Every structure is written in C-alpha cells, then in structure tokens.
Amino acid sequence: MKRIVLASLTLACLPLANAAAETRHFAISWFSQATYSNDHDCSQGVHPAVEEVYLRYAAKLGATPQQVAEWRRKIMNGDEVRDLDQLIMNRGRIDGKPVNPYTHPASVVDLSLPGLDGKEGFGFDLDGKGADQPGSFQDPETKERGVDHNLYRALGCTRAFRGSLASRPTYWAWAWGQLKDSQPAWLITLEGADLKKDGPVTVGIDRAYEYLRSNSDGSPRFDMAYRVDPDPRSRNQFKGELRDGVVTITEHGKLRLLQNPLVSPEFNLKDVHLRLELKADRSARGFMGGYTPWRPIYWGIAGVGFGGEQQVTGDVPGFYHLLKRYADADPDPVTGQNESISATYYIEAVPAFVKDAGAPTPQVTRR
C-alpha cells in the first residue's frame, strides 16, 4: 500500500518538477567588438585620417614630396584628386604591377601603424596566465586582470573602431545599423531550475529565421517571436551558472554562428567565455570572449573596397597587417603565423519568445 502511495505521489510530482524548470529567451539586439577607448590608450596617437594615410602610401610608392604637397593642398581645398585615387585604389604591387589592395593586402606596404597600448579592456583571462602576462588588460567592470583581448589591441587606435559601450564605434554602428534589419537574429536561451535563484543553467545560442524586430524608432522590440533555424551550423549549447543575476559559461567550448559577410560570413569562437547580466527590465547585457580566426575579420572589413575605406573603415590593408601582427593563438604548424586572435564582444539582448522551426504550419481551416 505504501509503495502504491509513493508511486502515486512521485507521478503526481513529475509535472510539478517540470513546471519548476524555467526558460528565458533573448534576441541579441546589439553586437560589437567590446571597446573602452579613452584619452590615454594610444600613446603614439590615434591613426591619422584616411587622406593622410593615403599620402603616406603615395610617398612609399614613389610620389615626390612636391606631388604629395600638391595632393595635400587639393584635399584641404576639397578638390578632386583622381590621380591619387587611382594610385591608392591600386596600391598593391605584384611584380611591380598595381593590383587591388583589398584582395591582395599582403602586397601592400605595411605602414606599421601602432596598436593600442592602454591598460583597460573588457574581457576574460582566456589563457589563465593572469596579471603577469604582458599586454593583457584589466577589465574596467570586474577589475579582473590578465584579460586577453588582442582584437582591441590591434584595432583600438583606428578611428573606425574607437568607442565605448555608450559611444559606439563607427564601424559597428555602421554595420549593425544594416545588419539588424536583415541578418537572422541570434538567440540566447537560458534554462535552469529557477532563474531567480543562483544555480546551474544551460546556455543555448542559436540563430533565428527572423531578423531582429524593432520599434518604429529603431530600438529593439521586446517580446517578439522567433523561430530557431535548425541548421546545425548555428546550434550551440553550453553549461553555465547563474550567480547574483549574472550568467557565466563554466565549460568553455566552441561557438559557431552563421553571420553576414558584411562583417564576417561566420562568427566562430573557441574557449568561449560569457558574462551576461540579467537586468530588472528583463533585458540582458554582457560580454562574450574567446579566440576567433582573424582572416574573416579582415575579409569583412575589406569588402567595403575603396568607397567604404574612405567613408567608414579607414586604411583597409592596414587592418590586415595589424590583425596579423596581434594574432595570439592557433599558430600555423608550417609558418608559425597565429591564425586566431583573442577577442571580446559586447552584447545586448531583449526578451523574446522562441519556438522550434520544425513545428508544422497550421493547416488552413477547410469547410
């Protein structure tokens, strides 16, 4: 009799146990390289304006000081400099012949513009070497030392990538402004016994079919519905924990998400770290870090070509040389060139409803 009662109680409690599990979904509403630019982080100065960089290239390519002075005068006057444009948009050299510098960055002379040498940067101590590691940052929020974020070192003194969490870098404002209304949204799913309490959680990071839904003023809209794209290339799950309203990943694996070639065809991270703060208004914000291949980052920047170089990014082949120089992981077994770079990204997310895409579309009612 007791057994029967116990069995009955167990069965009766199963739904309760399930009901106690909690799931929260978010749609990522902002994504960018995490930057913390300030007045003292580029001791050799922020990179010059793109026109000045062009004149340096011109000098390296054999232009006389008189030619450079004349071009400078015209630029200052707002006059056209088509001969300089022709030189610059074909400033790569293969066998002495001009080539497209954006597709052939290694053929472009390295102006050796400096990286960032500030002390503070967002992120995580990815390699566990702590504060003693030369070139590491201190996180301005957590005060953790030994932070590895060489992507910020590489690009932090270029004008397009300078900014802060509040004042967003030009490149990312430009890119996200285009992507948010066309790139399938990235979704975060948190599952735990009770997400109001500390404890273990599962963190899912997937891609939706739908792009981010916005309000009429362009701000991200809360509580919109998204379907998860079942494409295995964008399905990720990590074990983590929730403590004091902050979600972290405790088993650092690999992350893969299809992105958009405007910035990179795919977003790949290994040794993934996450620090996601759950806010009172049900949104979330935080940082994701790890090691990411640097060539796709260059490739995305290079896609803008000559026009975008002038208007948005600045010296494109210069990014190639900077990224190659600051890459700090995954050395090529033959050349020794590091193929990945430590990186931290800043994310904001809004609450969302999420369902599997596999569910069939309801049939139309037939009479």
Added chain:
Amino acid sequence: MKTVTIACIGAGIAIAGAATGFSLLSKTSSGADASQARAISVLTPLGVTMQPLGKAQGYDLGKSTASAIARDQIAYTDTRGMTLYTWDKDPAGKATCVDECAKTFVAFKAAPGAAASGEWSLIDLADGQKQWALKGKALYTYIKDVDPGSLGGESPANLGALRRNGAGVMVGGGYRGDLKGGKTQADPMPEGWKPALAYPIADLKLPAGLAVKELPDAAAFVLVDRRNHTVYAADASRAEQIESCTTDACRQWEVLTASQLAEALGDFTIVERSDGTHQWAFHGRPLYTFTGDLAPGYANGLSVDQQLEVAAVARYYMPPAVSIQTTAGQGRVLATAEGLTLYRRDGYILQSGGGHSLRRGQPARPAVGRDLGTNARCDEECQKNWQPFLAADDAQPSGFWDVATRADGKKQWVYQGYALWTYAGDLKPGDMNGHDSYDIVVSDDPNYVVNVGTPMDGGAGLWWSIAIP
C-alpha cells in the same frame, strides 16, 4: 470574344446560380473547364531558352545593383543564349531573310526532332531543315550580338566592369581606373527587326487595373493588381466556399473586385457574387489577392491553399527532375525531384545596406555563373560535399535551363547561368545546410594573385547559395 450586357444576363444567371452563391456573368466563360484552365502554357519548347537583358546579366559591380537588379526585359534566345529577332517583312509561316540578309541575321534552326507547341511552330527550309517561328514569325539571331543578353549588337558587358565573357574574351568597361575598358557603341539595327521578348508580354488584353509581372517564386508570369500584388485564381468549388464562409482562413482571400460597369475582356470574365458585387475571373476561375502578401513579388498564398494558384499567364519551363520546395527559412527554392535543395556557387559581392541574408538578397547574375562554369572552382576535396546536379544525356535546354557538359563528359543542369549542385549535408527536403558557405581568400603571400572568376572590389571569395526560381 463575346461581350455580354451585364444588366440582362446577370439577372438571368443570378437565379440559376443562387444555389451556388455566385454567378458567371459572361458567356465566354460559362463553359470553361477549370481543369483545362489550369493548363497554362509553358513559355518555351525544348531547344528555346530565355535570357534577361541589360544589367540583369550581372556585369555591373555597383554595390547597390547587386541587391536590386531589375529584370525589365527577358528575351527568347537560342541554345547559346543569343537573343532572337523577328523581321517585319517576313510573312507568317515563311522565312524570307536569305542570301545577303542571312549574312547578318542567321536563321534559328531547330534541332532534329524538335516539336511545335503552342505559339511555337516550325518553318520548312529549302535545305530540308526547320526554322523556329513564334506566332508564325520566323526567328533569327543577329551576328553582332556577341554574348548572352546582347541586344541589337550591344553587349550587357559594356554596362559594367571589365569581365571575361563566355568565349574567354575580356569585355566591358568599369570604374577601376586604369582597368577601364573602352565602351563600343553599337550601330543601330536595320529597320524592321525586333527582339522576340518573353517579357514584357505583348498583345494580352487586360482589364484596367491588372498587369502582368514576373513572379519567380511561381516560376511564371502572373497577373498583379493595382498595387502590383500577386493575384490568385480559385477552383469554382473553392470560390463558392470562400464566398460563403467567414473563417479567418477564408478572409485571407480578398476578392479582386470588378466595377459594376466592367465587361468581359478576352480571357477575363466577370462573376456576380451573392452580395451583388462583381469579381474578375481569368479562364473562368475567380480571382483573389492574399492578405499575407505584404509587398509586390510575394506569393505566400501558394503554400496556404492548394485549391488556389497564382493567376499565371505563362509558366517557365521546368525539367521533370526539378521541383520547387517551400522552406521555412528561405521561401521557395529549387530542389531535386526528391526535394533536396539545389545550390549555385557564386562570386561574393558586398551589399551596401546589408540585405545579403535576405531572400533574393543576392540575385542571380548569369554572367558570373557562366564565368564560374560547371567546375565552379570546386576541386576534388570540395566535391566530397558538393555533387553536380547531373542531367540525362539527352536532356535539352529550355527557358532559363541550360545543359552543360562537364570535363568528364557528363551533363549538368544549369539555371540562369549557374551550374547546379546538391550538398551532402542535406538529408531531407527543406534542409539548406550548405547555404551561405564561404571560401574566402586572404593570402599572406605578397605575390599571390587572387583568381576566383569574378572581379572583386573588396573581399575575394566564393560562396554557395541556395538556387531560387
């Protein structure tokens, strides 16, 4: 065509049709068989192809055009993609451009075994061969046309960047400074010669407020309303149901209303509904729009109700080995007969304003597809995951479909210039696990010359894209 006075006939049939809820007001449609009406003609017979003209060939590398290439004109073409022309001086059923004339305009001869169909007929030539004719007019190619999409001797390559054409010759001009090629101005065509255009459609009598547009999702030219929204046609029985039901499902279909004074015209007739309003019908099938189509070019109603179809005027040729699948993420895609997604390999071009991820965010650029060819730079390693979509040895080109011969002698289907492939990672209909796969080129070798088959402004690379109709 018979036109009926609405006031008289409408009153008469309304009584007879009371039981069914609606009445046909035009005698022209009273005997129409809905199943017959569904047999919409295919645009091209085997052996006749189609090519978009102008910038839709994809030569222009302007970043904005990649996302908004208008297909204003589609020409009928021969199996090489050369535009076909008719001559005003030819009488119906006769080809009179011979001798000196034939040095400039070459008869478009049919392959042995070619069969006439619909508006397409065959003219017997003196040498025993046959020449294709459209609506009785003999068809010719123009020797000054040098590549697919040429019109009147003007190559579409001249509209864009320097590019290698199908014959391996660099053509066109561009904006990249010293690589700019000289644009040649074509001489005017001799008088009386006109391109044979599949689109826009000529000689179709349309009621006011209706037009015909290309609807790639349906692989057809279809009727659109004043807003350019897709029009659908219902079976008679379904139309009755829609009229008498009030569910949300029924309310998705909005009646294409005809004015009270409108009269039947050509294939268009008028249905009087039980509430006294009039509705257009095409080939006897009442017409609707779908509330789920939020913009021109949408065809979301296609997958909602099998008893309504888009109101097609003509359909593209589709090989029997091909199907169109509706997918959750990317709408309608080309697929094998078994439903597995078909892909093309494309050269990457940046989209200013984003949009790459959107459906049709990267429209087909036939010239780029032809540059890449059947190999598409997919080497042996690549072909472990990507298999060419092979055609039967006797497969023939038609419409936007071409048949190319691979290096190993096998035939491969080509759609709008791109050789088609399947992906080993797709296991069931609807899978698109190869879509948006990139091969990018960033070399550390200062002497490495990028060659991915299509000119690049910025990042160089190739990507796999779903093939869409």
